[in-house]
Amino acid sequence: MMRVAFDIGGTFTDFVLEDVRAGCLRFHKVPTTPGDPAVAVLQGLKTLFGSADVAPADVTGILHATTVATNAILERKGPKTALITTAGFRDVLIIGRQKRYDTYDMYLAKPVPLVRRRDIYEVNERTLADGSVEAPLDLDNLERVLDRLDQHNYVSVAVCLMHAYARGEHEEIIGKRLAQRNPSRAVSLSSEVSPKFREYERASTAVANAYVKPIVNGYVRRLTGALAQMGIGCDLFIMQSNGGLVPPELAAEMPIRIVESGPAAGVLLCGVIGREEGFERVLTFDMGGTTAKLGAIDGGEPAITPTFEVDQVRYRKGSGLPINVPALELLEIGAGGGSIARTDMGLIKVGPDSAGADPGPACYGRGGTEPTVTDANLVLGYINPDNFNGGAMRLDAKAAAEAIDRQLGAPLKLATGEAAWGIYTMANANMERAMRIVSVERGRDPRRYGLVAFGGAGALHAGRLARALGIPKVIVPWGAGVGSAIGLLEANTKLDQSLTRVLALHGGAEAEIGEIYRALETRLAGDLKRLGTGIAPQLTRFAYLRYLGQGHEIRVDLPDFPVGAHTIAELTRRFEAAYSAKYGYRQAGAAVEAVDWYLVASITNAAAGRTQSWRGQATGSARRGTRKAYFPERGGFIDCAIFERGALRESEAVDGPAIIEEAEATTVLLPGSRAVVSARGHLVIAVGEEP
Numbered sequence: 029m030m031r032v033a034f035d036i037g038g039t040f041t042d043f044v045l046e047d048v049r050a051g052c053l054r055f056h057k058v059p060t061t062p063g064d065p066a067v068a069v070l071q072g073l074k075t076l077f078g079s080a081d082v083a084p085a086d087v088t089g090i091l092h093a094t095t096v097a098t099n100a101i102l103e104r105k106g107p108k109t110a111l112i113t114t115a116g117f118r119d120v121l122i123i124g125r126q127k128r129y130d131t132y133d134m135y136l137a138k139p140v141p142l143v144r145r146r147d148i149y150e151v152n153e154r155t156l157a158d159g160s161v162e163a164p165l166d167l168d169n170l171e172r173v174l175d176r177l178d179q180h181n182y183v184s185v186a187v188c189l190m191h192a193y194a195r196g197e198h199e200e201i202i203g204k205r206l207a208q209r210n211p212s213r214a215v216s217l218s219s220e221v222s223p224k225f226r227e228y229e230r231a232s233t234a235v236a237n238a239y240v241k242p243i244v245n246g247y248v249r250r251l252t253g254a255l256a257q258m259g260i261g262c263d264l265f266i267m268q269s270n271g272g273l274v275p276p277e278l279a280a281e282m283p284i285r286i287v288e289s290g291p292a293a294g295v296l297l298c299g300v301i302g303r304e305e306g307f308e309r310v311l312t313f314d315m316g317g318t319t320a321k322l323g324a325i326d327g328g329e330p331a332i333t334p335t336f337e338v339d340q341v342r343y344r345k346g347s348g349l350p351i352n353v354p355a356l357e358l359l360e361i362g363a364g365g366g367s368i369a370r371t372d373m374g375l376i377k378v379g380p381d382s383a384g385a386d387p388g389p390a391c392y393g394r395g396g397t398e399p400t401v402t403d404a405n406l407v408l409g410y411i412n413p414d415n416f417n418g419g420a421m422r423l424d425a426k427a428a429a430e431a432i433d434r435q436l437g438a439p440l441k442l443a444t445g446e447a448a449w450g451i452y453t454m455a456n457a458n459m460e461r462a463m464r465i466v467s468v469e470r471g472r473d474p475r476r477y478g479l480v481a482f483g484g485a486g487a488l489h490a491g492r493l494a495r496a497l498g499i500p501k502v503i504v505p506w507g508a509g510v511g512s513a514i515g516l517l518e519a520n521t522k523l524d525q526s527l528t529r530v531l532a533l534h535g536g537a538e539a540e541i542g543e544i545y546r547a548l549e550t551r552l553a554g555d556l557k558r559l560g561t562g563i564a565p566q567l568t569r570f571a572y573l574r575y576l577g578q579g580h581e582i583r584v585d586l587p588d589f590p591v592g593a594h595t596i597a598e599l600t601r602r603f604e605a606a607y608s609a610k611y612g613y614r615q616a617g618a619a620v621e622a623v624d625w626y627l628v629a630s631i632t633n634a635a636a637g638r639t640q641s642w643r644g645q646a647t648g649s650a651r652r653g654t655r656k657a658y659f660p661e662r663g664g665f666i667d668c669a670i671f672e673r674g675a676l677r678e679s680e681a682v683d684g685p686a687i688i689e690e691a692e693a694t695t696v697l698l699p700g701s702r703a704v705v706s707a708r709g710h711l712v713i714a715v716g717e718e719p
Contacts, residue, residue, distance in 0.1 A: 030082065031089040033516035034069060035290045036060055038095060039317020039366050039385045040417075040484060041068045042510035042692070043076050046517060054080050055510045055692050057417050057484070060317075060385040065096060066251045073258065084259035091516040093267040093290040096247050097240040097283050101142065101338050101349070106239035107183035111143050112173065112202060113231065114190040115150040121231045122148075129346035137341055139349050141232070142239045147182070149173045151189075151202070157225070159194040165201055174209055184214035186238035188231040193223040193528045214241040221284060222352040224624060225528040229335060233352040236338070237284035244283035248276045265521065267293045269355035270332060272522020272630065278555060285353050287338060290512050291321040292356045295330045297515030298480040301505050303328050304708050307478040310503075311467060312358075313459075313493065314511065315486040317402075318382040320363040320459050322466045323356065324477070331357040334526075334572060334583070334624065343462055354524060354626070359466050363458045365389070365402040365485040369432075369451040371439050376450045378458060390431035391423040399435050403428035404451035405488055407444060409657030409668065410687060410696050418691030445658055445665060456489055460496050467497065474499045482511030487695035487711075491684075494715045495698065506709035509692025521559065521631040525551045526624055532576065533596050533620045541625075542591045545569060548627040556629060565629035572626075573603045576619035582606055650675035650682075652689070659685050661699045661718055676705045 031046045037060060045054040056076045061067040077084060100106045111121065121141050128136055151173055152166035177185060185206055192199045196219030206215045218234035252264060265273035269288035279286050294314040302310040308328050314321040324331065336355045337348030343361060362380020366389055369378045378401065383389050387396035389403050391413070405411045406428045413423040429444050437447040467474045474497040481490030487504045494502050507514050525548045531537055556565060569589065572581035584606050587598040600620050608614040650671045657668035662685065671682055673690040681704045682688060684697035688711065697703055700716035 029088045030086050031091060031517060032073065032076070032087055033091040033093075033513045034072065035093040035293060035510070035512040035516065036065045036069070036095055037290060037316045037512075038099070038319065038364065038382060039388065041065070041072055042513040043072050044507070044510055044513040044517065045076050045080055045082065047080055047082070050080075053507060053514065055507055055513075057420070057510065057692055059388070059421075062099075062384060062386055064250070065094065066247065066254055069251065070254050070258065073260075085261065087260050088262050090255065090260065090262060090264045091267070091273065091519065092251075092264060093293045093512055093516055094247075094286065095290055097244055097287045097289070098338070100240045100243045101236060101287070104140075104142070105243075106142060107242050108181065109143050109147065109184045109186065109235065109239045110177055110180070110182040111148045111231070111235055111238075112151055112185060112187045112189075113148060114154060115152045117190055117227070118145070118148050118150050120227050121235065124228055125346065127346060129341070129344040137347075139339065139341075139347065142235050142349070143186075147180075149176065153189060153198050155189065155191045155195050155198060157191050157194060159191070161195070165198045167201075170202060170205065174205060177206075178209065182213065183242050184216070184238040186216045186218070186231075186234040188218040188227075188234045190227065191225075192217075192219040193225055193230065196220070196223070214238060214245065216241060221282060223527045224352050225530070226352075229350040229352045232350045233284060236287075236349060236351055237282065240283045240287075241280070244286070245280045248280045252276055267516060267519060268522065269336070269353060270522060270524065271296050271330060271356050271519060272524075273516075273519050273633075274521065274523065275559065278523075278558065284351060287351060287353075288336065288355050288358060288360075291323075291358050291360065293515035293519065294321065294482060294512040295323050295325070295356045295358065295515070296518045297482065297505065297511050298323075299325050299328065299330055300515075300518050301480050301503055301710060302478065305478070305503055305706060305710060305712060307501075307503070309472075309477045311463065311472075311474065311477045311479045311499065313463070313479055313481045313486050313490055314483040315459070315481075315489060316364050316483040317366045317485070318362070318364040318384060319360050320462070320483075321358050321360045322459070322462050323358040324466055324470070324472055326472075332583075333357045334626075343465055354526075359462050361458060361462045363401070363455050363462075365400065365405070367401050367455060368398045369400065369404070369454070370398070370435060374440070376436060376440070376447075376454050378451055378454045389428070391425065391428035392421070393424045393427060397431060399428070399431040399451065401451060401455045401485065403431055404448040404455075405485070407432060407448040408452060409655055409665065410488055411694055412655070412670075412689055415689060415691075449658055449660065452489075456492050456496070459489065459493055463493060463497060478503055480505065482508040482693075484509050484693055486511075487693050489696075491696055491698045491701060491713065491715060495718065500715060502711075502713040502715060504693075504695050504703075504711040504713065507692065508695075509690065518633070520633045522628060523552060523555045523559075523565075524626060524628040525555075526626045528624050529622075531622050533573075533600055533622060535596065538591045538593070538595050541595065544625050545589070545591075545627060548625065552627055552629055559631070563631050565631050568626075568628040568630065570626050570628075571599075571622045572624040573599070573620055573622050575607075575615060576621050581623050582610060648675055650677075650680070655687065657685070657687060657696075659699060661685075673711070678705050678707055678709075680705050
């Protein structure tokens, strides 16, 4: 078995080759090609295969995480998209929710929908919440609407009718007529994409799926064709937001499920690292070229949320576009190596916009003129200009210093080093604020957690982030710079189905619960058949419950199937225990109802769990001299010891201040900190206190 995993980021595309013959993992990074991400993928694969003397035909599996869908939404670069909805409800998507995400902001910016009001069309029909039809679909009216769609040349169409989650026949009729009129047009039905109640969230999800569908379809088609031309004949699997892998045809059909593809793979890695190093609770910190992703793992397993938001304003809940699909719990902010620094009313501001891969930071020498976090790290001496990306790129320290001086140093009357330190500090402050949301504001005490730091820039900033939050230990995994790609190797194939059925939990409800799961199993069977593995999946069932009359729900795992006389009592008991654990209170004897029902099928990856030990044996001395680096605890620039990570032996310790370099990432070790190499090759850093 020889698998390849790659993760397309905003700045770099990361590769991992699971080389069974050599008993190791081989890493590689190439700059992402934003115009066509497949170009960087093919370039990276050719280089990786050549360096490892591997023939494309030897590869037994390709695993992929991508930001293609995410970037299309964030940059609003999707095709011309329309929405068809029930007459009288044209403005649901525009109005959104009444609640303000910031009560006292007089200049509140609401989430901008992916379609304009002029692109929303109404059809005469009405289905009620119980699934009964009050007004049948007016077919003549539908044909007039479809005529208008043809006149305006829409590339993709979303359909979201009132209460289609309870009965989707009207949406299915519209979908068939759209396909008959124009088979090449992408169509997304809310009853298939997100069969849930709450009209705004369902409409937002269906529109987002339609918006990215042509882009993802085109990308997947080009990528699979190019892989075949290279001689790679194995299956390709793509990471979903829920941490599971699916074939490309399923990802292209429901592209909204891969919006958080790359970050999800990184969280899987953190779960493995936490278990290996004995941490049941870890905070996750993935800092790449354009964004930083922060999350948490409790009890060794990543938390999954039934909905998430894209393009949030200041990380505030309710400020982004709601996406009604399961995803690993993460908070993503515009703070990466390419985040641009500038002055704002006499202060330094960093991000959220990024220089990206093209032109990139000023130090890349590709035409970028604005200072970035990477430029600051270079000026501060944390990054080796001659060994960036393993020497594949040489950074221009002079260009970085000039950009910082021009944009920040001169206007603020700061020396170059001081201005660079200001950029570094502000980037850390942004990430600290986000990490407090993930931890403290969600009931987690960071002092009881370890911090797993990865991504190309994660270990440059993790020490100060941990010290600010009181996190006692930081773990920098082996291969941290390509952490999300390694996480792909740990993923299982996973498919899920869900539906809304508001059901009071009382005696006699068992039959209806059994009916719900028979329907979900039928829907899931079709997807499993398309996998073609022949392996029986492991089924997981859970539901979201609440006390009668509440507006929010919590997840509760269902008792073992089949449904029996004990099911309702056991489900109620589990809900009350979960409610008490979350809120410190339960209302014994109060009526409980279930809202959303889920069925998840997982097929275990037999190769997962073995890759993290594949690290070469260290030889020789790890000390590589000194370099001037900035540590304010020691008065500014000092001669800092440099170590090569690959030469550090098991149990070998390094005391800060020090810089530990590897081809794909660099670790900054603060004064008062100590790093020790674990048996698995990870750096476990005791953060310590500022001396």
